[in-house]
Amino acid sequence: MSAVSTSSSRARASGPARGSGGPNGRRRLRLGEPGTAWVFLTPAIVLLAGMLLYPIIYTVWVSLSDFDVSTFQPGDWVGLKNYEAVINDPGFLQSLKVTGIYLVIALPLQLVLGFAIAFLLNVAWRGRGVLRALFLIPMVVAPVVAGGIWRMLLDPLWGVVNYALGLVGIGPIEWIGDPTLAMVSLILIDTWRWTPFVVLVASAGIMALPSDVYEAARSDGASRWQTLRHVTVPLLVPVIAAAFVVRWLGAVKMFDIALAATKGGPGQATDVVNLYIYEKGFRGLEFGSASSMATVVLMITMIITFFLFRLSRYLENRW
């Protein structure tokens, strides 16, 4: 607004002919830098509002109403009734617990493995280019396909994993039929699929490390371990933090692998929260409850992500 006013006053100061916007009498609108920026940002903002904000607002609206299946629209306003039901739903609480177990094990595992492999790939050796390329394959496999393929590989009767174990006298193991092993399998599949992503991010970070710091460390007589402990890791903290946050955001919404591999079973052994919400909404048509759960999960995710960002900034500043 101020930019427009300034342009107008400038126009007035520069005389009647120019001030009237030219021979046709049209006024020329000058928006200035912020105004121009907003003009260019508007399509993106409208798109984001439509694609992101509207679904969130709609979900919250549904969560506060009694969803009418006959019209497939939110019906009467029920306040926090759906949220009360969700908080008292043992299945939902169990799925949160299952998600927590999966995240606590899978994320650190993928980060440690990813950075370890990245270090190995960073060392010059014959064939590492091929291996690097092969590492990308799991990432481009659709999660549902990955889940389905692993389900076949782990099958006790037909699967190649049990066949190989059988050669050394182990098994057959009920990888997906046993509640504990089903979670192990889910984490294994997810790790197989997502560790390459961490490897990629870590490799980029490692390659960008400044060589002069290492030369200085070498001339100071630092050992390999000391170099890793006091030079490499501190320098990589922003990369590690970024990789963790990105993986966290990806992992927290995981449900497709679980759907294809275990269907959340046996029982609720691998029933991650998004799968539980999906089943509640799209199979049970309990859209009110499902939306309340989605809103609760969104809030939890936002809070944890906020603290992760704070932690990440703290670690960056510390080193």
Add this chain to the structure above:
Amino acid sequence: MRRYLRLAAAAAVFSLTVTACGSSGGDDAPAADGGGLGTAQNPVSIRVLANDAFAKQWQDQLVPEFNKKYPNIKVTVDGVPYNDQLAKSMLELTSPTATYDVVLGDDPWMPQLAKTGGLVDLKTDLTKFTDASYDWDDINAAALAAGEWDGHQYGVPVRSNLLLMFYNRSLYKKAGVDEPTAETTWEQYFKDAAKLVQDTDGDGKTDSWAVGTYFTKDPLTPTIWQTALNSAGGKLLDENLKVQFDNETGVKALQTQIDMLKYAPPGAATYQFNEPLEAFRQGKVATMFMWGSVYKGTAIDEATTTLKEDEVGITTMPAGTAGPGAHRGIWTAGVAKKSTHQAAAWTFLQWTTSKEGEQWIGANLGTFPARNSTLEGTPPAPWLKPVYTAISAGYDAIAKGEMWRPRLPESDAVQQILALQTSRAVSGQATAQEAIHQAATDISALLKSKGYQQ
């Protein structure tokens, strides 16, 4: 002058009215659009919302056959994955305009679909488009009931299916066990099952097991013990929709399915649809509780099975105290109320479910008929004879024991609860009694929250 102007205006209005009447509903209309069935110059296009398991088969085989008789009705069949189909169908039926003219639904979905108000009553709303030879009374009552809700006929059975018992005659013979019949009880079945876990090639290792069926966490898995429950005279819900299975009969029924796992191949706890089917077709299991529609691919099509026609037997599921078991799984199809091509849509469904259509479908697609005359008549292919016998017995069983999933809009939510508790029991996370009690409590709470008296 003014009078002339008024007269001219009145004449113009009248002529316009006459023209409008002529174009919208006059005698010429049916001829122009073939009575809603299209003409060579102006064909009618209809869209069908179907399941992806058979949408392609319909598009590639069924539609061309239909077009031999009705060449001016262009049919597009869209397949949707099973897990998404109910929600998509609900969205479709509640949207302001119709994208689809025909909507298909699995057996328990009709109450939900009908409740949207988006389907027409085929018996009353489309009478003017119904062929005089279309015989409603010939359709098996138990099959037709799958498309009925609240006193209205919203769907007709287009893919009749029943949960039946398949058995491998060679494996029974090898084990020295008499083949099962419709009179075989669950007790006898389990006695035989112990013998059917066997080493068929004499290498000292078990390589053939007794049973393959659903065991994983899936809404279809509980249908196995639900059938055992029904064949023992039990019910999931009573006439007032109150939970009625939290008792000894319910526990015993669930225990039946849990016990089956002892005689199933390693890894059977994760079996859904494909795994038991593959195990049976590879000769790894002697019996399979499965949808009858897989018969053709299991016994006839050499590309999909290792078994020969004379190796595969089919009968109703083992009997309980009330009689043999089966479970209804019929896909019905309805016409969308907002469809602008209801005549063409209903004509497509009439042909599909006509005597002629059923004969062709039975012979070429392997889908079961719903018409008594088809079941009792000469099958279009010799291999269908034992199948039709089993289906007829199955229809009698389901009618007697009301062997189907709950007929209420919350049917899928009920099956979800049953699926979870069945999975807990099958995987040993709960006893049959605990699982049944928890399922009963959860279903009761669900129904109460929806306003049903509990």
